[in-house]
Amino acid sequence: MTTAVQIGEFSRLCHLSAKTLRYYHDIGLLVPADVDPDTGHRRYEPSQVGDAHLIRRLRGLDMPLAEIRTVLAAPGSRADALTRHLDRMEAELARTRDVVASLRRLLDATPPITVLYRSHAPVPALHIAGRVAREGVAAWCGSSFGELFGTLAALGADPAGPAGCTYSTEFFEQDEGEVVAFVPVLPGALDGELDGDARAMVLPGRRYAVAVHAGPFSDCDLTYGALGAHVAEHDKALPEPIVEQYLVGPQHTDDPDRYRTEVCWPVA
Known part of the structure; x- marks a missing residue:
C-alpha cells in the first residue's frame, strides 16, 4: 500500500500552494517522490513534510533559496x-531599531545647540592611525582604544583626559580616510617608556568651535550639521581634521543614550 499523496493533498499537509510546490520542483528545491511519466502528476511522501515545513519557515525569514x-x-x-x-x-533587526529610534529623535523638536570656543594647547598622547572606511569605523575604534588603554595599563600610566578621534576631511568626502584614535597623557608621563615608539605623538594646538552631542553615535550627524552651520555663519572653518572627544562613551556605559561626545570644529 503506497503512502505517497498527490500534490493537492501534500499542499494541505505543508501549507504550501500547488503552484509553489511546482516551482520548488522546477528549481530542484523540493523534488516529488514520483512523477507520472504520462500525466505529469506529482506525488510526495509524507516524510517530505518536514522539509516542506522547514522551507516555508526559512522563506518566511527571507533566507535565499540557494542557502535553503x-x-x-x-x-x-x-x-x-x-x-x-x-x-x-x-x-x-538591531540596525532597524536604531534607525527607527534615530528617525523618531529627528522628528522631535531638537533644542538649539550651545557652541563654545576653546583653544587646545599641544597635548602628548598615545595614538593609533589608520585609513578607515566609514562603515568599519566603530569596530576599528573599539579595537584601537582597547589596544591604547591596554598599553597605558601595562605602563602603569593613567589617561590625562578623555579619549578621542580625529577625522580627516577625506573621511567625510570619500567615506574613507585617515582616522586617528588617541588617549592624552601627562607631559613627561611616558618619558623613557616609549622612546621611538610610533604610538607616541603630540596633538597639535588648535582653536575650535565646540558642541556636545548627547546620545548615540548614529545621531552624531545632527550635531555636526548644527555646529557646522553655526561655523559657516559665524566663523571661518579650517580644512583640518575634526576632533571628537568621548566624555562618556562605550568604556563608561552600555547605554548609548548616555553617551556624551564633544565635537570640535577647527576654526581660524
Whole structure:
C-alpha cells in the first residue's frame, strides 16, 4: 500500500500552494517522490513534510533559496546554517531599531545647540592611525582604544583626559580616510617608556568651535550639521581634521543614550 499523496493533498499537509510546490520542483528545491511519466502528476511522501515545513519557515525569514538548498542538502549542518542566518537577522533587526529610534529623535523638536570656543594647547598622547572606511569605523575604534588603554595599563600610566578621534576631511568626502584614535597623557608621563615608539605623538594646538552631542553615535550627524552651520555663519572653518572627544562613551556605559561626545570644529 503506497503512502505517497498527490500534490493537492501534500499542499494541505505543508501549507504550501500547488503552484509553489511546482516551482520548488522546477528549481530542484523540493523534488516529488514520483512523477507520472504520462500525466505529469506529482506525488510526495509524507516524510517530505518536514522539509516542506522547514522551507516555508526559512522563506518566511527571507533566507535565499540557494542557502535553503544548502541547508537541505547537508542535514548535519542545518543547525549551523540556521544559526548564522538568525544571527544576521538579529543584527538587521538591531540596525532597524536604531534607525527607527534615530528617525523618531529627528522628528522631535531638537533644542538649539550651545557652541563654545576653546583653544587646545599641544597635548602628548598615545595614538593609533589608520585609513578607515566609514562603515568599519566603530569596530576599528573599539579595537584601537582597547589596544591604547591596554598599553597605558601595562605602563602603569593613567589617561590625562578623555579619549578621542580625529577625522580627516577625506573621511567625510570619500567615506574613507585617515582616522586617528588617541588617549592624552601627562607631559613627561611616558618619558623613557616609549622612546621611538610610533604610538607616541603630540596633538597639535588648535582653536575650535565646540558642541556636545548627547546620545548615540548614529545621531552624531545632527550635531555636526548644527555646529557646522553655526561655523559657516559665524566663523571661518579650517580644512583640518575634526576632533571628537568621548566624555562618556562605550568604556563608561552600555547605554548609548548616555553617551556624551564633544565635537570640535577647527576654526581660524
